[in-house]
Amino acid sequence: FLDWQRQLNALLNPLGLTQPQFAILAVCGWLTRNSEQITQQGIARFTGMDRMHISQIVSRLEKDGLVEKRIDPQDHRANLLSLSKEGLARLRIAMPVVEAFDTAFFHKAACQG
Template sequence: MDGTAPKFGLHASIGHHITRSARIVERRVEGGLRHHGLTRVGWCILLAVEEEGLKNPSEIAHYIGIDRTATSRALRQLENDGLIGREMGREDRRTTEVSLTDEGRARLRAAMPLCVENMAHFNAKLSAAESLELKRLLTLLTAGEDD
């Protein structure tokens, strides 16, 4: 050893490529979502509640892949904006149930074409087989990791 640190090779790192790709995809959609008064996380929460029927903040956090603190912050903002309502659980009073307001549904519908177009933009760069393979590999890469 000559005492110099080994070279890391940032551009050879899987993590670098994943992070860079995620930022590019997110940046492209976030600009459009702002016009609808939404953030990417807020959009994901609205989808989780409306499309997946998730009501519990912990389930929403897990589904989206963010921590409970970030979820609570986003839920508070969505509630302040009149896009969601939060009520005490009907069966378990210690829980909170999230629901969309009419305005939340309207914003979700209004932003849908933008998000569909964003997904199509990036999907068009890959063949159907490449897209499936990328998703398979990313799922394999993160299997067993805690969210």
């Protein structure tokens, strides 16, 4: 896992992303694709990542202008997340990079294993 993450981070670095940041952008994009609303807690449940880690990554993505956060009118303790226009554009650039890398990496691992 660490080798995969290290190599993927190297590919995502020129796009200004890390693997965990990409993962959260991708999950946010996927879960909101039909105008559904998603919270940080929902992303934590979906990914299995620690809520505090999600919170830190989302704060960075918000600071970088890639996600937008607003208070959930149904639950004032929760934040609703959505991709910004820049976040969607960055995800569209990163997605084929990650897909090609995963295909090559796991194909190589399967052939060696």
